[in-house]
Amino acid sequence: MDTNTATARNTANRLVEVEEILDRRGHSSTELIGVLQDIQERWHYLPEDALNYVATTLGMSVNTVFGVATFYAQFSLEPKGKYLVRICDGTACHVKGSQSIYDAIKKKLDLRDGRVTTADGLFTLETVACVGACGIAPVMVINDQVHSQLTPEAAEIIIDTLMARENDEAAPAEPSNEVES
Numbered sequence: 001m002d003t004n005t006a007t008a009r010n011t012a013n014r015l016v017e018v019e020e021i022l023d024r025r026g027h028s029s030t031e032l033i034g035v036l037q038d039i040q041e042r043w044h045y046l047p048e049d050a051l052n053y054v055a056t057t058l059g060m061s062v063n064t065v066f067g068v069a070t071f072y073a074q075f076s077l078e079p080k081g082k083y084l085v086r087i088c089d090g091t092a093c094h095v096k097g098s099q100s101i102y103d104a105i106k107k108k109l110d111l112r113d114g115r116v117t118t119a120d121g122l123f124t125l126e127t128v129a130c131v132g133a134c135g136i137a138p139v140m141v142i143n144d145q146v147h148s149q150l151t152p153e154a155a156e157i158i159i160d161t162l163m164a165r166e167n168d169e170a171a172p173a174e175p176s177n178e179v180e181s
């Protein structure tokens with residue numbers, strides 16, 4: 001399958017899912033923010049083809065939909081990694097060393113020149129304001145999972161574990177030595 005065909009197929013599959021989201025939200029323009037939240041939850045960002053489809057289907061201008069998508073900080077128009085790593089940099093976490101955790105993870109993921117997502121698309125690193133878990137600071141949140149009372153070393157071990165899991169999943173299955181009877 002050539003690249004164009006694969007892209008067209010991905011878009012078609014995505015739009016089927018966007019249509020399901022619109023169905024659940026009643027195909028209503030008053031539900032636009034909820035629709036965008038659902039799309040972002042599904043793909044970790046707002047794909048352009050999805051926004052165009054939402055605008056057309058809800059009878060809204062593309063500019064309006066993109067305007068809402070860019071107004072709210074919770075939305076991203078850039079693809080994010082499979083693992084969204086957020087280092088809390090609220091006051092309590094900052095005082096307890098969140099910056100050194102951030103620096104360690106940034107180095108481990110080899111994020112340079114302003115990049116926040118790894119080249120393989122697996123990890124995105126961000127800071128976030130207080131996530132409401134100050135009693136167990138410093139905190140790192142990966143997708144929905146909260147990791148507490150971290151040191152840079154402990155945070156790196158968590159990232160190592162995720163990398164190892166991904167490597168295992170990507171590795172071809174070992175040929176079996178068992179002889180069928």
Ligand code: FES
Pocket residue numbers: 088089090091092093094129130131132133134135137138139
């Ligand atoms: S400052 Fe990090 S959880 Fe509150």
